[in-house]
Amino acid sequence: MASEKNIISGNTTMLVLKLLETKNMYGYQIIEELSNKSEDVFHLKTGTLYPLLHGLENDGMVNSYDENADNQRVRKYYQLTGKGKGLLEKKQLEWTQYTKAVNLVLEEGESYAFA
Amino acid sequence: MRSLDRINDYVNLVCRQIRWKKAHNRISEEMLNHITDGRDSYIARGLDEQAATEKAIADTGDAMIVGTEFDRVHRPKPQWSMFAWVAGFLLLGIFISVLVFDGTDISRRLLWTAIGAAVMLGAYFADFTLLGKYPKRVFFGAALTVWAVFFFYPWFDIGPITVHLPRLFESQPLHTTQVLALILPIAFVPVIYIAKNKKYWGLISSLLAYGLLCLIAFSAPALSGFVHFAIIGMVLLIIAVLKNWFGVNRAIGILLVFVPYVIILAFMIVVYAQGSWIATRISAVLNPHSDPMGFGFVAIQVRELLNNAVLFGEGAAPVVFPQAWFYSDFILATVINRFGWLAFAIFMGVLLLFMGIVISRCTKQKSGLGFFASIAIALTFFVQIFMYVIFNLGFTITHISLPLISPGNFAMVINMGLIGFMLSVFRTGDAFVDKNVIPSTKQSDIFSWHNGKLTINFKMKAE
Numbered sequence: 141m142a143s144e145k146n147i148i149s150g151n152t153t154m155l156v157l158k159l160l161e162t163k164n165m166y167g168y169q170i171i172e173e174l175s176n177k178s179e180d181v182f183h184l185k186t187g188t189l190y191p192l193l194h195g196l197e198n199d200g201m202v203n204s205y206d207e208n209a210d211n212q213r214v215r216k217y218y219q220l221t222g223k224g225k226g227l228l229e230k231k232q233l234e235w236t237q238y239t240k241a242v243n244l245v246l247e248e249g250e251s252y253a254f255a
Numbered sequence: 256m257r258s259l260d261r262i263n264d265y266v267n268l269v270c271r272q273i274r275w276k277k278a279h280n281r282i283s284e285e286m287l288n289h290i291t292d293g294r295d296s297y298i299a300r301g302l303d304e305q306a307a308t309e310k311a312i313a314d315t316g317d318a319m320i321v322g323t324e325f326d327r328v329h330r331p332k333p334q335w336s337m338f339a340w341v342a343g344f345l346l347l348g349i350f351i352s353v354l355v356f357d358g359t360d361i362s363r364r365l366l367w368t369a370i371g372a373a374v375m376l377g378a379y380f381a382d383f384t385l386l387g388k389y390p391k392r393v394f395f396g397a398a399l400t401v402w403a404v405f406f407f408y409p410w411f412d413i414g415p416i417t418v419h420l421p422r423l424f425e426s427q428p429l430h431t432t433q434v435l436a437l438i439l440p441i442a443f444v445p446v447i448y449i450a451k452n453k454k455y456w457g458l459i460s461s462l463l464a465y466g467l468l469c470l471i472a473f474s475a476p477a478l479s480g481f482v483h484f485a486i487i488g489m490v491l492l493i494i495a496v497l498k499n500w501f502g503v504n505r506a507i508g509i510l511l512v513f514v515p516y517v518i519i520l521a522f523m524i525v526v527y528a529q530g531s532w533i534a535t536r537i538s539a540v541l542n543p544h545s546d547p548m549g550f551g552f553v554a555i556q557v558r559e560l561l562n563n564a565v566l567f568g569e570g571a572a573p574v575v576f577p578q579a580w581f582y583s584d585f586i587l588a589t590v591i592n593r594f595g596w597l598a599f600a601i602f603m604g605v606l607l608l609f610m611g612i613v614i615s616r617c618t619k620q621k622s623g624l625g626f627f628a629s630i631a632i633a634l635t636f637f638v639q640i641f642m643y644v645i646f647n648l649g650f651t652i653t654h655i656s657l658p659l660i661s662p663g664n665f666a667m668v669i670n671m672g673l674i675g676f677m678l679s680v681f682r683t684g685d686a687f688v689d690k691n692v693i694p695s696t697k698q699s700d701i702f703s704w705h706n707g708k709l710t711i712n713f714k715m716k717a718e
Contacts, residue, residue, distance in 0.1 A: 167285065168292040186289055187269075187316030190282075191324035198328065198685065204621075206688070213288050 152184065152192060154231035157224055160202060164219040167193065193218055201227050258308040262290050265312050272322025277686040278329035290315055329686065334379075334678040340609055341375070341659060341674055348660035351586060355593055360662060367664040371671035378675025384687060387624045390445030394464065397442030401435045402471045434655060434666040436472045436480025437639075437673065440487045440631040443468055447495050448624050451689065457501040458508055461492060462515055479653040483642065487634045489516055491627065500623065540652050550651070557585060558649035560592050567595040584654070586661050587647035603644075610637055616681050625684035632677040636670070 159165060159173050170193075171184050196202045201224035209215045220228070266286045270279045293311030298304060315321060345368055352361055386393055446464040450457030465488045472481040489512060495501060496508035503511075536550045543551035543558065563571035570592050591599045613633045620626040636658050643661070646654040656666040659674075 167289050168296075185316045186286070186293070186314055187321030187324065190285060190289070191321070191328050194282075194325070195328045200619075213291070214284075215288060216285055 151231070151235060152188065153196070154228065154235060155182070156184075156189070156192060156196075157201065157220060157228040157231065160218055160220040161225065161228060164217045166215040166217050170218075196224065200224075258294060258304050259291075261308050262287060262294070262312065265290070265315070265318055268318040269322040269325065272319055273326045273329055275326075275329050275331060275686065277331075277683055278325070281686060281688055282325055282329070286315070331682045332685070334681050337613075337674075337678050337681065340612075341671070344659035348662070351590060351660065352662070355586075355589055363664070364662050367662075367667050371668045374668050375671040375675035375678075378672045379678050379682065381676060381679050383628050383676060383680045383683070384624065386441075386445045386628055387448050387689075390449045393445045394442055397438055398468060398471055401439060401442075402474065404435055405471065405474045405476070433475050433477040433480045434663070434669050436475055436484055437635055437655065437666070437669050439468050439472055439480070439484040440491065440635050441628065441673065441676070443484075443488055443491060444624075444627045444631050447491060447500065447627055448689075450495075451500055451623060452502045454502050455511075458492075458496070458503055458511055461495070461501075462511065465489070465492060466515065477653065479642065479655045482653055483635075483638055483655060485516075486638050487631065489513075490634055491631060494630065495627070498623075536652075540650050543649075543651075554649050554651045557588050557647065557651065560585075560588050561649060564591045565595050567597045569593050570595070583656075583662050585647055586657060587644060588649075591647075606640060613677075620680065620684045622684060622687045622689045624689060625680045625687060629677050629680040629684070632673045635673055639670075 155174060156170060159170055159177075165173065167186065167189055171186065171189060174182050174184050193202065193204075197204055197218070200221060202218045203221055204216050204218050206214050207217055266283045269286060270283055273279060273282065290308075290311045293314055294304070294307045297307035297310050302310065349361070349364065349368075352358060352364060443464065447461050450461050453460075468488065469481065469485055472484045475481065492512045493509060496503065496505055496512060499505065501508065539546040539550035539554060543554035545551060547555060587599065587602075590602070610633075613636075614630075617626060617629040617633055620629055639655050639658050642652070642654040643657040645652065656663040656670070658670040659667070
C-alpha cells in the first residue's frame with residue numbers, strides 16, 4: 141500500500157482535477173470524495189490539498205467562488221476551467237502511457253518467471 | 256483549551272510560515288472552515304469535541320510543513336513585463352523628442368520622467384485595498400482636492416492675504432490643473448465598491464457620486480477633464496450593472512445609467528447650444544472651415560498636415576504652429592507627416608496589443624475591488640489615448656495627453672503614478688477577496704451604517 145500511495149502523490153493533481161470535472165466542490169468535499177471513490181485507499185491530507193488548489197488557481201486551472209453553507213459558514217468552492225480540462229487530459233494521457241508501460245514490464249516479468 | 260482556540264493556534268502557526276502577509280486572511284479563513292468541518296464530522300461519529308479537534312488537526316498535517324507549502328504558492332507577482340512596456344513607451348517619447356523635435360525640452364522631460372518613475376515605484380508598493388477600507392475618505396478627499404484646485408486656481412484670498420499657488424501651478428496653468436481630473440476615475444471606484452449588492456439604492460448613490468464628480472470636472476479650466484471622466488464613469492457603471500454588482504435588473508440598471516447622462520447632455524445642448532463657445536467648438540470640429548480663424552484654425556492646419564502625409568516616408572510639412580505647441584499636442588500628426596501612415600498603423604497596433612494585455616490582467620482579478628480599481632486606471636489611459644488620437648486626426652475636440660509619450664510634466668507624473676497603482680493591483684490582487692476588505696467604521700460616530708443596519712451610538716465619547 142505504501143508504494144501505491146507514493147504513486148498517487150505524483151498524480152494528485154490529476155485526481156483533484158478529475159473530481160472537479162464532475163462537479164464543483166469545496167476542499168473538505170474533495171477529500172471525502174477521493175476517499176470514497178478510491179474505497180479508502182487514498183486519504184489526501186488537507187495540508188497537501190489546499191496549496192495544490194491555490195497553485196492550480198494561480199495557474200488558471202481552477203476558479204474559486206464563495207457560497208454560504210448551511211451552518212452559516214462561507215465555503216470556497218472550486219471549479220475546473222477550460223485550461224484545467226486541458227491539463228487534466230494531458231495528465232490522463234501521461235498516466236495511461238505510464239500504466240501501459242508498467243503493465244508491459246510486469247507481463248514480461250511474468251513470462252520470464254514461468255518460462 | 257477551547258476547540259476554536261486550538262484551531263486558531265494551529266492556523267496561526269501555519270500562517271507564520273507564509274512570508275507574504277497579505278495572503279494570510281484568505282488562507283486562515285479557508286483552513287479554519289475546513290478544520291471545523293472535519294471536527295464536526297468526527298463529533299457526528301461519536302468523538303468528544305477535544306478528540307475530534309485533535310483528529311481534524313492531525314488530518315491537516317504538520318503546521319510548519321503546511322505553511323511552507325503555502326509559502327511556495329503565495330507570492331506577490333512582480334510585474335516586470337509591464338514595467339518593460341512602460342519603459343518602451345517612455346523611450347519612444349524620448350526618441351520622438353530627439354529625432355522629430357530636435358530634443359526640445361529634453362532635460363526637463365528627463366527630469367519629470369525621473370520624478371514620475373519615483374512616484375510609480377511608490378504607488379507599485381502601495382496597498383490598493385485602502386480604497387475599500389476607507390472609501391468615503393478616498394472619495395471625498397480626492398473630490399475636494401480636485402475641486403479646490405480648480406476653484407481656487409491660481410490664487411485665493413484668505414481675508415486680506417492673497418495666496419499665490421506655487422510656480423508648479425502657474426507655469427502651465429491649463430494643462431497642469433486639468434490633468435488632476437485623471438484621478439477622478441480611481442476616486443470613483445470606492446463608491447461603486449461599497450455599493451455591492453445594495454440594489455437600486457447602491458446604483459442611485461453611485462450615480463449621484465458620478466454626477467458630483469462630473470460637476471467638479473466641469474469646473475476645470477478646460478473641458479478635457481470633464482469629457483474624460485464622463486466617459487470613464489459611465490463605462491464603469493455599465494460594467495458594474497452588467498456584472499450584477501448592485502444586484503439589480505440589468506436592463507433597468509442600464510437604463511438608469513443612461514437616463515441622467517442623456518438628461519445632462521440634453522441640458523448642455525439646450526442651455527449652451529445657442530451661440531455658446533461649446534456650440535462653436537463642436538461646429539468647428541465637424542466643419543473647420545465654419546470658423547477658419549477661430550476654433551477651426553487648428554483643425555484645418557492638422558488636416559492639411561495629414562493630407563500631405565504619405566504611406567511611408569516624409570510628406571510635405573506645412574507647419575504653421577510653433578514647434579513647442581506641436582511638440583505637446585500634435586506628436587502623432589507630426590509623426591504621420593514625418594514617417595508616414597505605416598508608422599502610425601504600427602504604433603496603433605502596438606498600443607492595441609498593450610491595451611489587450613492590460614484588459615486581460617484586469618479581468619483576471621479575483622476581487623471586485625481589484626477589478627474595478629485596475630479597469631478604472633486602464634480606462635484612464637485608453638480614453639486619454641483615444642482622445643489624443645482623435646485630436647491628432649483633425650477632430651480637435653479636446654485632449655489631455657498621450658500617456659508616457661507626449662511631454663506634460665504633471666501629466667507624466669500622474670499617469671505614471673496611476674500605472675504604479677494599477678501594477679500594485681496586478682502584483683497583490685490574488686491575495687484579496689472582497690469580504691476581506693471591510694470599510695472602516697469609526698467607533699466615535701453617532702450614526703453608523705453597516706451590513707444594512709443603522710446603529711445610533713449614545714455612548715459616544717466627547718473628543
